[in-house]
Amino acid sequence: MKFTIISIQILRAFAALLVVFHHARYQIPEFEVFFHGEIWQFGQAGVDIFFVISGFIMWVTTHKRRTTPLRFMTNRIVRIVPLYWLLTLTVAGACLLAPHLFRGVMLTPEHVVKSLFFIPSFYPGLPTRIWPLLLPGWTLNYEMVFYLVFAVALLLPRRLMIPLIASLFVTAVAAGFIFDFDSAAGLFYTESLILEFVAGMMLGHFWLHGRLKMPTLPALAVIPVAVAALVVLAPFEAPETRMLVWGVPAILIVTASLSLDLRGRFASNRFLKLMGDASYSIYLTHILTLGVVRTVWSRLGLVERELDSACVYLVASIAVSVVVGITVYYLVELPLLRFFKRSKAAQPARASLPAAASTR
Secondary structure, three states, rough: OOOHHHHHHHHHHHHHHHHHHHOOOOOOEEEEEEEEHHHHHHHHHHHHHHHHHHHHHHHOOOOOOOOHHHHHHHHHHHHHHHHHHHHHHHHHHHHHHHHHOOOOOOOOOHHHHHHOOOOEEEEEEEEEEEEEHHHHHHHHHHHHHHHHHHHHHHOHHHHHHHHHHHHHHHEEEHHHHHHOOOOHHHOOOOHHHHHHHHHHHHHHHHOOOOOOOOOOOHHHHHHHHHHHHHHHHHOOOOOOOOOHHHHHHHHHHHHHHHHHHHOOOOOOHHHHHHHHHHHHHHHHHHHHHHHHHHHHHHHOOOOOHHHHHHHHHHOOOOHHHHHHHHHHHHHHHHHHHHHHHHHHHHHHHOOOOOHHHHHH
């Protein structure tokens, strides 16, 4: 069953655009001077919106649906892994075949394997960065751990799931303040943004019980104020403060949007819905797309240290990233999903055949 909430799709599109903007603004040094400074870091908050949405969706879509931990994880793996693996292996192959195009990348077998299996590791050559080979994939390391914890929690009574997951994640964040971790996993999984999954689950709980009905005018006011907070508070963002600096505004944006949706204040927009559907492809491909746009822009001699030129580049690079992401969604992501879903659906049927028939 396909689960669609208009506001969630629009928020996915918005979050994807924020992240693309964040990376597009510093692709060309001559243009970066116009978008330099900590306040311009707000585009990273798109990730925080994604995490709140993820917690919400996992809670709502498993409501009153009997699912086992194995089935839940299988569904999530089918949804997340194929496109991510394909793009990661594509980058690895490109690094081997055309290393001059990836001068900042140090390819190591260990890093590739850890990237594929969502194991946090320090980026080769940049020991302060915990990144996979496909840079946007760092968020998937959080997602997969959340899915694993959620899957195990499915064994418990529903009423205990949120308290258990919240306790576990709060303990992890507290450990990050108390202990001085030096391992990639220790540093990575104790950051405060993991609490955003819990916030999303709580919003899902309130949504299902009809208790997420902020009045229309306050909801309309909250969204621009929260978006402004993402910008104004950007200079104060740090791993230990991220939940407060960007997590709280992200939670408010999602809360207000869902409230407006419940009141029928969100009109469906086909293009924004499409962007929401394609947000995963846009997110995973945009770094590669921006690299190509940067190269083309430079070779065409369009780099001029002027604000209007920088703005044109910024808009063009974001637009191309969206178009490429939507194209990948239709030509790659959807076919992969259909293939693996058919394969998954065929397994029980094959297992139920008589032994003689199943060997043919």
